[in-house]
Amino acid sequence: MLDRYEGGAFYDELVNGEGAVRPHYRRFLERFNSLTVDEFQQKRQAVDLAFLRQGITFNVYGEKEGTERIFPFDLFPRIIPAKEWERVEAGLIQRITALNLFLHDIYHEQRILREGVIPPSYVLSARHFRREFVNSQVPRDIYMHICGTDLIRDRDGKYLVLEDNGRCPSGVSYVLENRRAMRRSFAGMFEAVGVRGVAIYPDVLLKTLRYIAPAGVAEPTVVLLTPGPFNSAYFEHTYLARQMGIEIVEGRDLVVQDARVFMRTTKGLKPVHVIYRRIDDDFLDPTVFRKDSTLGVPGLIHAYRAGNVSLANSIGTGIADDKVMYYFVPRIIRFYLGQDPILENVPTYLASEEEDRRYILEHLPELVVKAANESGGYGMLMGPQAGREELAAFRERIVADPRNYIAQPVISLSRHPTYCDGAFSGRHIDLRPFVLSGEKIFVLPGGLTRVALREGSLVVNSSQGGGSKDTWVLYGDE
Numbered sequence: 001m002l003d004r005y006e007g008g009a010f011y012d013e014l015v016n017g018e019g020a021v022r023p024h025y026r027r028f029l030e031r032f033n034s035l036t037v038d039e040f041q042q043k044r045q046a047v048d049l050a051f052l053r054q055g056i057t058f059n060v061y062g063e064k065e066g067t068e069r070i071f072p073f074d075l076f077p078r079i080i081p082a083k084e085w086e087r088v089e090a091g092l093i094q095r096i097t098a099l100n101l102f103l104h105d106i107y108h109e110q111r112i113l114r115e116g117v118i119p120p121s122y123v124l125s126a127r128h129f130r131r132e133f134v135n136s137q138v139p140r141d142i143y144m145h146i147c148g149t150d151l152i153r154d155r156d157g158k159y160l161v162l163e164d165n166g167r168c169p170s171g172v173s174y175v176l177e178n179r180r181a182m183r184r185s186f187a188g189m190f191e192a193v194g195v196r197g198v199a200i201y202p203d204v205l206l207k208t209l210r211y212i213a214p215a216g217v218a219e220p221t222v223v224l225l226t227p228g229p230f231n232s233a234y235f236e237h238t239y240l241a242r243q244m245g246i247e248i249v250e251g252r253d254l255v256v257q258d259a260r261v262f263m264r265t266t267k268g269l270k271p272v273h274v275i276y277r278r279i280d281d282d283f284l285d286p287t288v289f290r291k292d293s294t295l296g297v298p299g300l301i302h303a304y305r306a307g308n309v310s311l312a313n314s315i316g317t318g319i320a321d322d323k324v325m326y327y328f329v330p331r332i333i334r335f336y337l338g339q340d341p342i343l344e345n346v347p348t349y350l351a352s353e354e355e356d357r358r359y360i361l362e363h364l365p366e367l368v369v370k371a372a373n374e375s376g377g378y379g380m381l382m383g384p385q386a387g388r389e390e391l392a393a394f395r396e397r398i399v400a401d402p403r404n405y406i407a408q409p410v411i412s413l414s415r416h417p418t419y420c421d422g423a424f425s426g427r428h429i430d431l432r433p434f435v436l437s438g439e440k441i442f443v444l445p446g447g448l449t450r451v452a453l454r455e456g457s458l459v460v461n462s463s464q465g466g467g468s469k470d471t472w473v474l475y476g477d478e
Contacts, residue, residue, distance in 0.1 A: 001037060002029070002417060005424050011157040011414040012426060013078055023478040024081040027193045031186075032076075043185040044075055044419070050184070055235060056177050071174055072467030074418045075185060078429065078449040079193075081477040088151070088159055088433065089443045091343030094333060096147050096435050099164065099320045101336040103143035107134050107316060117335050118328050122352075125403055126325065127373050128167075128318025130281065132288075136305060138314045139212040142437055145312040146205070146276075148172075148447075151343070151431045153414035160346050160411065162430065164329070166313060166321040168278045171448040171468075172201060172434045173236035176243070178448075178470040194475040196445040201434070202243035205276075208438030209244075212310045213273045220273035223247045223263060225254070227279050227295045237278050251279075256299030259306040274310045275300075281315050323372045323406050324350060347409055351402040360398060360407040364391050367407040369398070382459065384410060413458055416469070418451055428452045430460050431471065446471035 007015040014025055021029060035043075051070050080088075105112050106123055107130075113120040123129055148169030150162040179198050183190060206222065213220035226237040228250050241248035247263060254272065255262050262269035277284065283293040285300040303309045319325060327348045330341045349356040349367075360367060364383050371379030381394045398405045415426035433447030449469040450460035460466040 001035070001040060002033070002424050005417050006426075008415060008426050010412050010426065010428075011153055011155055013153075013414055013416040013429070024079050024474055026478065028077070028079060028189070028472075031189055031192065040075070040419075047073060047075065047181045047185060050181060051177070054177070056174070072451075072453060073178060073181065074451055074467055074469045075182070076417050076419060076424065077182065077470040077472045078416055078431075079472045079474065080446065081474050083477050085445065085473045087342060091159070091161075091341070092149055092433055092435050092443050093441050094337065094339065094342050095149060095161070095164070095329065096144060096437050096441060098329070098333040098336050099147070099166065100141075100143055100437060102332045103314075103317060103320055104141050105336075106319065107136065107143075112332070112335055115335075117331050122324055122328070122403075123319065126319050126322050128281065128316065128322060130316040130319075133316050137307070139214065139307075139310045140438075142212060143314040144317045144320060145208055145212065145314075145437050147435045147437070148432045149435065151433065152346070152411055155412045157414065159343055161326075161329070161343050162346055163323060163326055164321060165432070166317045167280060168233070168313075169432070169434065170233040170236050171432050171450075172444070173239040174468050175434070175444065175446065175448050175471070176201060177239070178468060182470045190472075193472070195472045196475060198444055198446060201444050202240065204436055204438075204442050205240070206244040206246070208436045208442075209274045209276055209312055211438040212312060214307055214310060217273050221263070221271060222274040222276065223249045223254075223272050225249055225251070225275050225277040225279055225297075227283070231278070233278065240276075246276075251294070251296045254297045254300070256297060256303050259299075259303045259308055261297070261300065261303050261309045272309060274312065276312050281318060284311075284315070318373070321373070323370050324352070324403065327406065346411055349407045351398050351405040351407065356407075357398065357402055360405075361395060364395060364407075366410065368410055369394055369405055369407045372404045372406065382410075410458065413452075413460075416449075416451070418453070418467075418469070420453060420455070425455070427455070428458050428460065429469070445473035 015021055056071055112118055144166045148165040151159050152162050153159055175198055209222045210220055223246055224237055224241040226248055238248055253264050261272040263272050279295055282289045284296040286293045286296055287298050288301040304311055327350055333341045349360050351357045351360055367383045369381040413428040416429045417424040418427040429449050429451050431447050431449050434444045436442040449471045451467045451469055452460045453467045
């Protein structure tokens with residue numbers, strides 16, 4: 001099935017520049033190539049049917065034909081050798097360590113601002129900087145417990161950080177379900193190829209959440225707070241709650257009394273000690289943030305301030321999620337850790353800097369422009385693919401609100417063989433590993449490999465028509 005596959009003028013994950021298969025794919029290919037086309041198609045159909053029956057879906061906002069879709073899944077896995085992964089893992093640990101130190105600092109001493117490493121205006125003007133939480137304590141001094149950092153590979157195969165998702169990163173449920181689907185489809189393959197497991201994630205996540213329980217609570221009750229079934233990641237919310245064996249709740253299921261949070265049950269009120277919230281700060285508590293929010297819990301922030309309930313991620317982590325702040329992460333790492341970043345950023349221009357803004361406006365058709373606080377591919381301009389009207393609209397937005405925009409050159413994302421339209425051909429991919437920060441820092445081996453299913457497209461987001469692959473991290477290098 002792969003006889004005619006060609007790497008093309010990009011970094012290809014499967015073959016090198018001479019067209020030879022990379023060593024870490026060989027053992028997989030020895031077995032995969034023994035499949036007939038009919039057998040492969042049967043496996044694809046079985047996986048699609050299983051995903052449909054299990055409701056492995058995501059919601060797309062604004063779709064006319066319906067909001068819920070099956071997440072497209074490709075059976076050819078992305079494979080990462082051990083040595084390559086070690087560097088990625090070390091880079092992610094370095095990054096989240098520095099980001100948590102940064103968050104603690106800006107909500108306390110603000111040393112990084114006073115010493116001029118980051119201009120204060122960038123932090124103080126950030127939409128998700130919660131100045132009302134300056135000097136508030138958070139359990140164990142950890143702010144960002146769950147992080148999904150997006151990585152890409154450039155033309156030379158070097159990993160680069162595209163962005164950090166530090167508020168409510170989604171996608172880990174697909175990692176776990178993709179693996180289950182592959183195990184059913186390729187029984188015995190994982191042991192033969194030597195693939196590291198991912199099933200431990202829900203246990204480590206629960207352990208991380210229990211670790212931040214209020215002091216003195218030996219057996220904390222942990223719940224997952226969801227906005228409800230219309231949220232794009234609702235499948236993931238229900239899935240993770242089920243895997244961890246905790247209750248999934250909406251705001252109306254919780255009540256605050258005497259600065260303590262309780263869950264309504266058929267047996268009465270039950271105390272809640274830790275909330276894995278999948279709701280942004282703005283909607284958590286209508287008495288503090290948005291008064292029109294019906295998703296949150298009145299009084300929740302009072303209970304949080306009193307130390308009677310813990311939140312993951314902590315309030316205010318969105319400042320580290322701000323795409324403008326991403327620009328400063330290399331400085332943040334050097335300032336707090338005294339180290340050079342292991343994983344580099346993509347070169348980035350800040351529209352609020354006069355010289356950068358001039359460059360952005362003069363080179364708009366060549367750049368990718370992103371809004372500081374958007375995600376899921378929304379609020380983004382792909383300059384080379386944009387029409388005249390779209391370019392003009394973004395030009396106006398940048399001039400009107402420069403603080404809200406960054407721009408980056410178009411990076412030729414690496415490609416991976418993907419089954420589309422009856423054959424394997426190269427499609428661009430990225431990678432979202434998941435990092436948990438509790439008593440120890442844990443990086444899930446692999447992560448969500450997202451695929452731009454349209455030929456030539458660089459947009460991998462599920463909400464923009466992307467799909468996914470299983471990501472195999474090997475115990476060895478071949």
